[in-house]
Amino acid sequence: MSWRWFHQWGSPRWFYERAGRWQLICGWLALILLVVGSLWGLGFAPVDYQQGNSYRIIYLHVPVAFLAQAMYAAMAVCAVVLFVWKMKLADVAMQAIAVTGLAFTVLSLVSGAVWGKPTWGTYWVWDARLTSMLILGFLYLGLIGLRAAIQDPDQAGKACGILVLVGVVNLPIIKYSVEWWNTLHQPASLKLTEKPTMPASMWMPLLVNILGYYIAAAYLVLGSMRAIVIGRERRASWVKELVGRA
Amino acid sequence: MSIERRMLARELKLAAARPGDIFKPMWFLMLVISMVPLALSPDSVLLADIGSAMIWVATLLALLLNTEHLFQSDFSDGVLEQWLFLDRPLAWLVGLKLIVHWLFHVVPLICITPIAGLMLSVPTDVLIALLMTLVVATPALTCFSGLGAALTLGSSRSGILGVLVMMPLFVPVVILAAGVLIRAMDGSEILPLMALLGAFSLVAATLVPIAVSAAIRLNIGGSN
Amino acid sequence: MLEFQFESFMAFLAMAPHGAYVWPVYVLGLLILGGLTWVNLRHHRQAIRLVKRQLEREETHES
Numbered sequence: 001m002s003w004r005w006f007h008q009w010g011s012p013r014w015f016y017e018r019a020g021r022w023q024l025i026c027g028w029l030a031l032i033l034l035v036v037g038s039l040w041g042l043g044f045a046p047v048d049y050q051q052g053n054s055y056r057i058i059y060l061h062v063p064v065a066f067l068a069q070a071m072y073a074a075m076a077v078c079a080v081v082l083f084v085w086k087m088k089l090a091d092v093a094m095q096a097i098a099v100t101g102l103a104f105t106v107l108s109l110v111s112g113a114v115w116g117k118p119t120w121g122t123y124w125v126w127d128a129r130l131t132s133m134l135i136l137g138f139l140y141l142g143l144i145g146l147r148a149a150i151q152d153p154d155q156a157g158k159a160c161g162i163l164v165l166v167g168v169v170n171l172p173i174i175k176y177s178v179e180w181w182n183t184l185h186q187p188a189s190l191k192l193t194e195k196p197t198m199p200a201s202m203w204m205p206l207l208v209n210i211l212g213y214y215i216a217a218a219y220l221v222l223g224s225m226r227a228i229v230i231g232r233e234r235r236a237s238w239v240k241e242l243v244g245r246a
Numbered sequence: 247m248s249i250e251r252r253m254l255a256r257e258l259k260l261a262a263a264r265p266g267d268i269f270k271p272m273w274f275l276m277l278v279i280s281m282v283p284l285a286l287s288p289d290s291v292l293l294a295d296i297g298s299a300m301i302w303v304a305t306l307l308a309l310l311l312n313t314e315h316l317f318q319s320d321f322s323d324g325v326l327e328q329w330l331f332l333d334r335p336l337a338w339l340v341g342l343k344l345i346v347h348w349l350f351h352v353v354p355l356i357c358i359t360p361i362a363g364l365m366l367s368v369p370t371d372v373l374i375a376l377l378m379t380l381v382v383a384t385p386a387l388t389c390f391s392g393l394g395a396a397l398t399l400g401s402s403r404s405g406i407l408g409v410l411v412m413m414p415l416f417v418p419v420v421i422l423a424a425g426v427l428i429r430a431m432d433g434s435e436i437l438p439l440m441a442l443l444g445a446f447s448l449v450a451a452t453l454v455p456i457a458v459s460a461a462i463r464l465n466i467g468g469s470n
Numbered sequence: 471m472l473e474f475q476f477e478s479f480m481a482f483l484a485m486a487p488h489g490a491y492v493w494p495v496y497v498l499g500l501l502i503l504g505g506l507t508w509v510n511l512r513h514h515r516q517a518i519r520l521v522k523r524q525l526e527r528e529e530t531h532e533s
Binding site: 138142145149150155173174180181 | 413
């Protein structure tokens with residue numbers, strides 16, 4: 001049964017017919033979780049004795065930063081599926097995730113920078129996490145640029161697949177070397193996250209937000225994938241039927 | 247003549263026919279280095295402080311810009327397609343091409359960095375460390391920029407996309423080399439870090455040509 | 471455990487002393503998520519429009 005399920009993913013049509021529903025569910029779920037989580041974190045989580053109210057940015061920054069990295073890893077998984085099982089949907093997913101991932105990376109950088117201002121006095125510091133996030137942004141940009149430069153979608157997908165795989169292997173090396181670089185120049189490493197011993201009243205809304213942003217990312221990626229599928233399969237009869245009916 | 251010797255002979259001929267390709271990156275390096283004191287200050291103490299790092303960045307840029315169109319002429323000549331049918335793994339041929347490119351185009355670049363070092367008042371022991379890091383790291387960097395060149399091979403107006411796509415992957419190498427330079431400036435032991443840099447460079451130089459050959463295969467044959 | 475941390479709604483909006491930092495970030499987040507949603511929707515509609523135009527062209531060809 002599981003192999004049949006897996007092979008259904010080979011059909012863009014099967015995906016498109018179901019993704020609309022999935023997208024709707026994800027959209028509403030994400031909306032509820034994010035509204036609840038954000039209001040909880042903004043209004044009901046206790047004030048931090050060191051950072052006052054500015055720490056409330058973490059309820060956006062931490063989930064978004066985590067997702068920016070997770071999405072890159074997800075693209076790497078898509079690349080593997082693309083190369084091993086030659087599943088076109090995996091490439092569609094890769095394309096959809098790249099743009100969403102870049103947006104999340106930018107959001108993570110801006111939220112981190114704005115948080116930095118009241119905490120450290122400047123908008124930008126070359127600390128390990130911000131620097132790694134910046135490089136991740138460049139990696140996303142490279143993927144988007146590469147895809148735009150190659151006309152044939154299958155070729156573009158494979159080229160991006162190669163780039164993603166090389167990137168994902170390098171990513172931990174980059175992160176590790178940036179952390180090391182940081183300790184070279186700043187003996188006291190500045191940490192952007194709260195101390196690990198966060199009271200439950202603080203990390204519970206964080207969990208809600210992490211889940212919320214995760215599902216929001218899924219919602220956005222599904223939406224993008226559906227649009228891409230229509231574009232790529234526009235000569236297929238099922239698409240013409242679908243549009244003709246509408 | 248064996249395949250390798252034929253290839254080497256061809257590259258030698260090409261390099262001799264276009265000496266500009268060797269000279270222009272060196273010229274670029276000197277220009278960029280000249281910009282630094284103009285943009286900063288002629289203070290030799292300040293220059294010495296940042297000099298080695300600036301030479302590294304400038305060499306990196308010169309290498310990238312030079313390697314960007316590495317496969318272009320072979321691609322249009324049809325030589326790359328021939329490689330697919332030769333009795334050697336494509337990754338091996340690619341690796342060979344990259345080594346030869348490094349030898350003919352990057353090594354001359356490294357050779358004039360001492361002049362740049364002189365101009366930026368870089369102390370001699372730091373300069374030696376600089377040269378060592380460049381020699382050790384540039385093979386890996388050449389392989390990475392070869393990947394950028396291979397990925398953008400098919401696309402016509404990609405401009406410097408190959409460079410942009412690869413630069414983030416240079417970060418570990420740059421950081422490691424910088425670490426060596428800092429130690430050299432302090433006067434402490436640089437060998438352990440150099441060994442690490444060497445190991446990373448070796449691994450990259452061995453594995454990246456595989457990715458490069460996959461990208462070439464992709465762009466020659468379209469989707470297979 | 472769940473108590474409102476501010477004396478009034480105005481205090482909530484002000485979030486002294488960091489209101490000017492916290493709220494713009496959340497607004498930006500809203501804009502980005504909303505923006506992406508809108509872009510996806512537009513992209514989807516464009517793709518469908520393209521197919522529709524193609525269908526019409528084929529029909530006029532046949533007739």
